[in-house]
Amino acid sequence: MKKLLMGNEAIALGALRAGVSIVTGYPGTPSTEILETIAREAKVSGSRASRAYIEWSVNEKAALELAAGAACSGARVLVTMKQVGLNVASDPLMSLNYLGVSGGMVVAVADDPGPISSQTEQDTRRFGLYAKIPVFDPSTPEEAYLMIADAYNWSERYGRPVILRPTTRVCHSYASVEILPDLPQKPPAGFDKAEGRWVIFPNLSYRSHIKIEEGLVKMGEGFSAYFGNQLIGDKAPAEEGDDPVQAPTLGIATGGVSYAYAMEFLDPLPPQAKLLKVGTFPFPASLALKFLNGLDEVLVVEELDPVIEDELVRLCGINQLKITIRGKRSGDMPNAGENALASVGEKIESFLKRKIWVNISDLDKEELPETTLSASGLSPAFASLSEVPPAALAAAAAAAAVASGPPPPEAPPLPVRPPVLCAGCPHRGSFFAVKEAVRKYAKGRKAVFSGDIGCYTLGNAQPLDMVDTCLCMGAGITMAQGINRAEALKGNSDSLNFAFIGDSTFFHTGIPGIVNAVYNKADIIIVVLDNFTTAMTGNQPHPGMGRNVLGADAEKISIPAVISALGVKAIEKVNPFDIKTADLAVKSLIEKSGVRAIVFEGPCIAVSKSVSPCIVDTAKCTGCQSCIKKLGCPAISIQPVSAGAKLKALIDPVLCTGCGICKEICAFGAIGGAAL
Amino acid sequence: MKTDIILAGVGGQGVLSIAAIIAQAAVKEGLIVRQSEVHGMAQRGGAVLAHLRISDTTIYSDLVPRGMADMIISMEPLESLRYTAWLAPQGTLVTAAEPFINIPNYPELSEIIKTIKAFPAAHVVEAAALAKEAGSQRSVNMVMVGASSPFLPIKEGTMEETIAAMFASKGAEIGETNQKAFRLGRNAAK
Numbered sequence: 001m002k003k004l005l006m007g008n009e010a011i012a013l014g015a016l017r018a019g020v021s022i023v024t025g026y027p028g029t030p031s032t033e034i035l036e037t038i039a040r041e042a043k044v045s046g047s048r049a050s051r052a053y054i055e056w057s058v059n060e061k062a063a064l065e066l067a068a069g070a071a072c073s074g075a076r077v078l079v080t081m082k083q084v085g086l087n088v089a090s091d092p093l094m095s096l097n098y099l100g101v102s103g104g105m106v107v108a109v110a111d112d113p114g115p116i117s118s119q120t121e122q123d124t125r126r127f128g129l130y131a132k133i134p135v136f137d138p139s140t141p142e143e144a145y146l147m148i149a150d151a152y153n154w155s156e157r158y159g160r161p162v163i164l165r166p167t168t169r170v171c172h173s174y175a176s177v178e179i180l181p182d183l184p185q186k187p188p189a190g191f192d193k194a195e196g197r198w199v200i201f202p203n204l205s206y207r208s209h210i211k212i213e214e215g216l217v218k219m220g221e222g223f224s225a226y227f228g229n230q231l232i233g234d235k236a237p238a239e240e241g242d243d244p245v246q247a248p249t250l251g252i253a254t255g256g257v258s259y260a261y262a263m264e265f266l267d268p269l270p271p272q273a274k275l276l277k278v279g280t281f282p283f284p285a286s287l288a289l290k291f292l293n294g295l296d297e298v299l300v301v302e303e304l305d306p307v308i309e310d311e312l313v314r315l316c317g318i319n320q321l322k323i324t325i326r327g328k329r330s331g332d333m334p335n336a337g338e339n340a341l342a343s344v345g346e347k348i349e350s351f352l353k354r355k356i357w358v359n360i361s362d363l364d365k366e367e368l369p370e371t372t373l374s375a376s377g378l379s380p381a382f383a384s385l386s387e388v389p390p391a392a393l394a395a396a397a398a399a400a401a402v403a404s405g406p407p408p409p410e411a412p413p414l415p416v417r418p419p420v421l422c423a424g425c426p427h428r429g430s431f432f433a434v435k436e437a438v439r440k441y442a443k444g445r446k447a448v449f450s451g452d453i454g455c456y457t458l459g460n461a462q463p464l465d466m467v468d469t470c471l472c473m474g475a476g477i478t479m480a481q482g483i484n485r486a487e488a489l490k491g492n493s494d495s496l497n498f499a500f501i502g503d504s505t506f507f508h509t510g511i512p513g514i515v516n517a518v519y520n521k522a523d524i525i526i527v528v529l530d531n532f533t534t535a536m537t538g539n540q541p542h543p544g545m546g547r548n549v550l551g552a553d554a555e556k557i558s559i560p561a562v563i564s565a566l567g568v569k570a571i572e573k574v575n576p577f578d579i580k581t582a583d584l585a586v587k588s589l590i591e592k593s594g595v596r597a598i599v600f601e602g603p604c605i606a607v608s609k610s611v612s613p614c615i616v617d618t619a620k621c622t623g624c625q626s627c628i629k630k631l632g633c634p635a636i637s638i639q640p641v642s643a644g645a646k647l648k649a650l651i652d653p654v655l656c657t658g659c660g661i662c663k664e665i666c667a668f669g670a671i672g673g674a675a676l
Numbered sequence: 677m678k679t680d681i682i683l684a685g686v687g688g689q690g691v692l693s694i695a696a697i698i699a700q701a702a703v704k705e706g707l708i709v710r711q712s713e714v715h716g717m718a719q720r721g722g723a724v725l726a727h728l729r730i731s732d733t734t735i736y737s738d739l740v741p742r743g744m745a746d747m748i749i750s751m752e753p754l755e756s757l758r759y760t761a762w763l764a765p766q767g768t769l770v771t772a773a774e775p776f777i778n779i780p781n782y783p784e785l786s787e788i789i790k791t792i793k794a795f796p797a798a799h800v801v802e803a804a805a806l807a808k809e810a811g812s813q814r815s816v817n818m819v820m821v822g823a824s825s826p827f828l829p830i831k832e833g834t835m836e837e838t839i840a841a842m843f844a845s846k847g848a849e850i851g852e853t854n855q856k857a858f859r860l861g862r863n864a865a866k
Contacts, residue, residue: 002703003703004699004703004709116714117714168714169738172713172714173710173711173738174696174710174711174713174738175709175738176703176708176709257737260738261737264736264737267736340739341737341739341741341742342742345741413783414758415779415781415782415783417686417721417722417723417755417778418722419687419721420721420778628780637777637778654813
């Protein structure tokens with residue numbers, strides 16, 4: 001039976017098919033839907049998922065360690081996270097590889113070329129090589145569905161954790177996937193106290209290291225025959241007497257989603273070329289050697305690091321093969337950003353020195369503006385948010401086509417539409433309150449606003465402009481301390497250092513930073529933006545919500561109580577929509593010193609109901625635009641009341657949630673209608 | 677047979693639901709489908725884009741090649757123009773007429789509409805009014821599913837069945853509103 005599945009759903013169903021019984025993770029785009037799908041399946045009574053243990057852990061390190069305990073007890077486990085989450089979980093994962101597992105462990109780590117929704121373009125294939133952990137790299141949802149079951153088998157065969165590494169374009173791609181019958185599931189054997197087996201002493205690490213290296217060699221050999229790795233177009237040399245067969249001299253090596261892009265141009269494969277698809281690491285060296293045999297030149301098409309490229313270069317060196325390897329190292333392919341069809345097509349076309357795609361060949365590149373060509377290595381297809389495809393490109397593409405008819409019109413210059421805090425977002429009120437209080441009560445003092453990872457990073461945009469730093473989960477609180485120390489050394493004893501952190505991030509890695517601040521007598525103001533959910537990734541529950549991943553009641557951990565227990569004396573708790581009270585609360589903290597905290601409690605619009613929208617009284621509105629300039633709420637625009645009339649504020653009744661912040665700040669009392 | 681579609685709009689307008697319904701209906705007809713979309717940061721009031729490819733033979737990439745899209749479906753006029761580089765020369769452009777103005781420098785709407793209408797197969801649909809007529813302003817995206825449906829390689833009945841299944845859990849009234857929105861949209865674009 002075929003089912004339309006998102007890549008992440010395919011991974012989840014593949015893991016359930018393979019008999020996974022413990023699932024942990026922390027949300028992070030593009031990995032989140034893997035665990036969410038398993039939680040959804042768990043609601044089907046009698047299903048395999050309903051018997052599994054599933055949790056959103058407090059962070060990736062906790063998720064991996066819990067799963068490690070279960071895998072040491074013979075359970076098949078799945079841990080999900082995004083690539084930067086692996087940085088948090090890398091400590092236990094590195095060591096666990098030395099300790100080993102008795103139940104299969106798959107760590108699903110989603111990479112994000114682009115990056116579309118991440119801080120880094122790190123490559124988990126490289127992490128796997130460094131950590132000496134095998135990596136499965138699917139190129140489609142269908143392949144991911146099959147690969148994860150194989151990944152469990154490889155994990156158990158070698159007794160080590162295994163990484164499944166999809167990228168955004170696999171995670172969030174939909175395809176019709178053939179659903180296969182469940183594989184047999186063994187109950188966990190339970191924890192075996194076998195002496196010293198699970199205690200990582202240096203002696204054990206030494207012995208493990210030897211076994212790990214032996215295993216990697218064996219796996220590399222095994223992977224040469226694995227379906228995830230493919231050699232296409234490898235013709236046998238002509239036998240004497242036969243018609244001469246032209247042996248390919250050009251090779252294309254690719255993997256992940258780039259394989260799909262390449263095949264768009266290479267099916268059928270031209271006779272002068274063969275293709276190597278690499279879907280696993282350690283590298284399938286014997287298959288790759290077969291591929292290299294007889295070639296003059298190879299083009300490597302991959303995203304992020306030149307991992308396949310480096311392996312091929314190494315293989316050529318060891319085997320003294322005189323083959324030119326073209327890729328990122330040679331400057332033939334871009335070092336950053338995700339691949340796109342057009343750029344992959346252009347590169348393959350010029351590599352094969354023949355027309356393979358009429359649409360690209362016919363584009364008269366000379367006439368295209370410079371910007372179009374320079375952008376081609378990045379991601380025109382899913383253009384970064386700021387990219388506006390030049391109208392000239394549309395004209396060129398159309399002019400190049402065979403069809404007749406009038407040329408399509410020139411579009412006017414299109415403004416970018418960046419993401420913004422939603423209308424009714426409580427963070428808008430919190431940022432505004434702090435900004436105004438600093439303006440009013442901290443005249444002459446230098447204020448620096450450290451942000452963190454979440455929707456509230458968008459607070460950096462105008463007009464709020466309230467995020468000066470953002471590094472990684474939990475770093476805001478600790479970076480604020482460092483900035484404050486440096487300012488003090490510079491002689492600025494008056495520095496005001498705010499650290500904004502969301503509720504889920506607070507639990508993830510915020511707490512140790514507060515312990516550090518209190519212990520070391522720091523001088524910072526911690527601002528917790530508690531919107532009762534993990535908003536950015538799609539509203540997952542967290543320890544402050546009293547609800548778990550399955551929607552069941554859970555212990556609710558109070559953020560102000562935690563902060564207080566950590567030794568912070570000055571703590572304020574306010575409603576971000578009550579601007580006046582918030583103003584005074586921030587003022588009181590500005591006037592104090594040491595570690596202080598304010599917790600803004602207001603629900604995300606995705607988890608709360610709207611009240612009646614605000615309305616502008618056009619008779620009172622002077623068109624001063626101060627509501628727009630101060631708040632940047634997407635529900636407020638400035639428009640003429642009638643054609644040619646004076647501009648007045650207009651509130652979109654569908655977008656407005658009735659939060660009422662604009663009502664509070666209008667100096668003319670021109671906004672009304674919302675109940676606070 | 678191959679139909680390549682670009683779907684555009686602003687985060688929160690239901691662009692991804694349009695893609696989901698068309699994709700689901702195509703699968704129901706035994707067609708091969710690939711669809712790609714962006715989540716996370718991009719959703720918050722920003723420009724949203726999805727690629728959808730339907731075929732009766734193998735599809736490798738889920739991204740549509742530039743200049744090859746058979747259709748652009750957009751929930752918003754400005755956003756419909758953002759991806760015209762992807763549209764084939766005689767491709768269809770179906771967009772809702774109503775602007776979504778959450779940026780200070782939104783261009784003159786009449787200019788935008790004029791540009792859209794200059795495309796050889798452009799359909800500007802009064803989606804908000806039709807949604808209201810159907811019974812709910814929230815059914816705008818279903819009006820757009822309807823408006824794009826005459827140009828899809830999918831039977832009308834299959835589209836209707838898919839919509840019915842999608843809203844089955846939300847009660848008869850919401851189901852009927854969305855069916856009506858679909859029909860009004862379909863008639864508007866035919």
